[in-house]
Amino acid sequence: NSRLYVLSDELQPVPVGIPGELYVGGAGVGRGYLDDPARTAGTFMADPFAGPGTRMYRTGDRVIQRPDGELEFIERRDHQVKIRGRRVELGEIEAAVRGLDQVTDAAVAVVPDASGNPRLVGYLTGPGVEAGQVRDELAQLLPAYMIPSTWLVLDAMPLTPNGKLDRKALPLPERADEAEQARGPRDEREEILCGILAEVLGMPAVGIDEDFFALGGDSIRSIQVVSRARTAGLALTTRDVFTHRTAAELARAAGGVEAGPAPEPEGDLIDLTDEELADLEFELSEDLS
Template sequence: MRLVPVGVVGELYVGGTGVARGYGGRPDLTAECFVPDPYGPAGARLHRTGDLVRLLPGGDVDFVGRRDGQVKIRGHRVETGEIKSMLDDHPAVRDSVVITVDDASGRASLAAYWVPVPGAGDPGELRETLVAHCAARLPDHMVPSALAPIASVLLNANGKLDRAALPHPDREAPDEAVAPRGVVEERIAEIFEDLLGGPADSHSHFFREGGNSILAIRLIAEIQQTFDIDFPTRAVFEGSTVAELAQVVEAEVRAEIDRMSQEDLETWHPSPAHSAAEDERPLTGPARRSSTRRGRPCAGVEADDDPGPAARRARASDSRVREVSAGAGR
């Protein structure tokens, strides 16, 4: 047991002379909820309330949710009350509730429902605003996969959330899927599909599509094996879409070329298999400089048309990117 700083969510313990001695006839529950007080006199106890709260700078205690609202999402323990508190902080939200639902593959995911304030505007636009609001303040695994507006939060006869009264949280697909652009994105999208069990496009986000820290290890290993590069682990967490990871792959390949000496650059050639049948599909990002292969001219380019070291190095980078991409497809 340790104290948490001001503003950080923690469980509320109550101590002092007013704390009861336990639950009558329930020694198991007493042992669970009445614990020794490490900050009080000998023999003192604290009562575990099960309430999740945070201490505000002014000294007030802000109720966030209940301890039994803790769930496990993609390998992470998540307090749904913390997400609810973040939603409730938005000026267009009067009340909210966050629950877990099973996605199409049977994995638990987060669904949020919000009660808008009067005059909050178009629900569709507000949904996108709330997604951005949560994404800017919460880790990826805590951003709800589905959000839906409701008229009010209904309770059952026991005063608890009536889950049966909540509408099905239909996931809103993006307006238009963006097909992978170039061979590198295509290969990474295929890895996404193998690991996550669903279709992937250029904007597919690894963690929001069901990825977790264990699958991230497999993702990194697959990318390293597929493209024969040293892929930095941090890249998966700094930019998790297919397009962002493809840019990292291309950057790593170009860095490999940049580390070569000028002498090595002039004597290096693409592998024979790649030279014989180069994948001419476009690269992504800025990788559209030239189809000239390093160290030897392409058809129609005279050998003495030397564009200079910088241009040769840029062309070599393009050729190497195509080589690892073509190799990944074999």
């Protein structure tokens, strides 16, 4: 007397092999959560595939129906997040990290930066595991926006009494911890650019190897970087910022100009909406990769 549905965000059945969210219908579905109408409304809903008055339960599990009819669990729906206009599957990042030889276990969480923008933080366990090496190896597997900007190495992952990862118990990174991971500027150009990136991002400091976009940079902020670099006597374009995402790379790419006010932003970038800018950023990243 139970029914299982694999549905899209529009509550339409998805084909075999396509990820969707698992819903449960039938006699076992309850009426809702006691004294919690808001949570009930978001979880218990009318079942469009059964008779009037029936309900189905939204599990929050993302699954795939295999050709043999079995359901394969992918991850929890609440592990899908949006970073700078792009949907990111935390489970996909974690799977890539766990596949590295030196890593015993891994987790990825979303933590707001100093400006309140979401950023990815990675957690690692493993004998002798090094965050820098993990970051370098991930760069060969994942696009830059999916690579956490900060990494914490733990003795062990915090677990719930049921033995599952306790995400709420994952420690928050301290800026001091992050500074230890970041290399400081080695010359005047890198010092100028590290200062510009930190100022634009609203952070105390930025290392020469830290990815501008992974730290919360976006299209608007890239224009600010170009403007302030020009004022400091370094010639950069918006495309340079997308291509060379760290202070070290930008220092090598920057040309010299006479310090002074920056020219008008390239093209019509300044007139684009946030959504159009996110699309542009995605297209540029796709082209460059």
